[in-house]
Amino acid sequence: MLPIDSLIAFVAVKDTGSFTSAAERLGQTPSGISRAVSRLESQLGMALITRTTRRLDLTEEGEWLLLRARKILSDLQDTEEHLVACFLQPSGTVRVNAATPVLDHLLAPLAAELMDTYPLLRLEMISGETIIDLIEERADMAIRIGNLADSTLNARRLGSSRLRLLASPEYLAQHGEPKKTEDLARHRLIGFTEPASLNIWPLTQEQGEGLPIQPAIAASSGETLRHLALNHAGIACLADFLTHNDVADGRLVPVLNTLTLPWKQAVWAVFYKQGALAPRVAAFVDLLTLRLKDGMLEP
Incomplete structure (x- = not known):
């Protein structure tokens, strides 16, 4: 040569x-x-x-x-x-895997701005309610909520979201508003089918912090729990990123707010450990982090 x-x-x-x-x-x-x-x-x-x-x-x-x-x-x-x-000016396709509520409430509201900022990008949002193999699914990144256990992943923290107990005004008008933690035993509670850790609510009990609940209605998706609460089915514990508009508009109201512990769920962008991110992915994550911390997520 x-x-x-x-x-x-x-x-x-x-x-x-x-x-x-x-x-x-x-x-x-x-x-x-x-x-x-x-x-x-x-x-x-x-x-x-x-x-x-x-x-x-x-x-x-x-x-x-x-x-x-x-x-x-x-x-x-x-x-x-x-x-x-x-x-x-990054170009190419960015494939993002996340649970449907994350796509609907975190990514979808920002999609227009992301594409306006980087018009040469193409965005594919893939719904996945369970942990997937990023390589097998050809995903550039995934967004995950809560603790990360997979050591093969390289993670970047996008922010966090506060957990709150919520119910519709109609439900509380019919069933009464709980005044203390023990009152929840007389209410219809909405929780997750799995894992059990999602059914530990940010309240103090005699044994310490964290109240395990037995849901009367259980679902696998936070978005389903949100709709159940909006339709007066009971009290749910949900993250702010899912419900901040509902609370602002009065469709859902905090329950036991003064007794609720300030628990937050971390929100992560995760990638497989394989060197530096491609410019298209890095640019997308940088802007996503900035916008989420400006609005829907806390530090």
Whole structure:
């Protein structure tokens, strides 16, 4: 393979008319330029430049190589400019896997801004209620809530979301509002089918912090629990990112708010450990982190 530095030196000699002028253009010494051209001639086994005391002329082979050297160097410059442009303006597809509530309440509200900021990106949002193999599913990243147990993942914390006990005003009007933790025993509680850790509510009991509950209605998705609460089915414990609009609009109201512990669920962007992120993924995650902390998530 021809050395690029020798091709650059060769073209500079032709363009400037001398080894000295080529050296000045490239910030090298005339002897360094001469050696670079000599290495090129030696590798090709032919003379490229005829040297006289007055001028330098290209041989027939030199003229042939000059055209191709210019094309090679031009292509290299185009490649460099394209890569820089891609880094400054990321392009390509970003595939994100997350549970449906996360897609609906965290990503969907930001999708338009993300695409306006990076118009060369294409976004694919894949719903997954369980842990998936990112490589097998061809996902660039996943968004996960809570504790992470998989050590093969590289995680970046996007923020956190406060947990609160919530019910609709209609449910509380019909069944009464609990005043203390023990009152929950007389209410219809809404919880998760699994894991059991999601049915430990941020309340203090005699045994310590955290109240395990036995749900009267259980579902596998936080979004389903939200709709159950909105439809007056009972009291649920849900993260702010799911319900902040409902609370702001009065469709759901906090229950036992002064007794609720300030528990938060961490929100993570996770990737497999395989070096630096592609520019398209890194740019997406950077903007996502910034916007989520500006609005829907806490530090």
